[in-house]
Amino acid sequence: MSEDDLFRALADPTRRAIFEKLAAGSMNASVLREGMAISQPAMSQHLSVLRSAGLVREERQGRFVNYEVDPDGLTHIAQWLSKYRASWPARIDALKALLKDMDQ
């Protein structure tokens, strides 16, 4: 769940696509795979990477394993981003203020 794991996990377009699909609603690995040109082991491996990055979490339900977005990963990215708020353009002033709230 390091920053390394996080950004590395998101560096792959297939994994971002998987994550995006999961963000629309939790589902198991098989359903997740529908419509994606990817083998079953590849999906399993990607999910494992996303999981150890803290972006996704799983829950076994009988034969199936249900996956959902893990807020921890997103929170970690937000915290990383907030470190650089001094470098943000003025346009996003509102975001600056919001991130300030987050500190507390």
Next chain:
Amino acid sequence: MSEDDLFRALADPTRRAIFEKLAAGSMNASVLREGMAISQPAMSQHLSVLRSAGLVREERQGRFVNYEVDPDGLTHIAQWLSKYRASWPARIDALKALLKDMDQ
């Protein structure tokens, strides 16, 4: 300047360290290299990656090339993050609202 470029650039710890150093204030490649166990070509290559990701921008000043954080890259990440605000924990409610502002 794609999401691919962005996350891939940030996936490397050395590049994140460079970016972090630049966030503290703009400087040229030589100064940037001070204290980092990294060769001159390696630094140049990392800066090139950060640049084409939109995270950093350069400005030649005589013999030196000054580098600074490019807000575009950070903004892009913030926008990517904002896509998933539905998945954020309630704790970060304030951030949700702030990101909402950003949409307009």
Next chain:
DNA sequence: TCGATACATAAGCAGATACTTATATGATTC
């Protein structure tokens, strides 16, 4: 214009990554 300085590019290479096929594990149904 010659040497030095700051940086970029080229080429090569070791290690990492994302995929594949094959097989194992775990759970359900008959």
Next chain:
DNA sequence: GAATCATATAAGTATCTGCTTATGTATCGA
């Protein structure tokens, strides 16, 4: 308990990545 289904793991491989050394380019000062 045997067959089946959902998923994970193993092992192999082509490609990518980040580094190195060597060299090129641009700017400066003497």
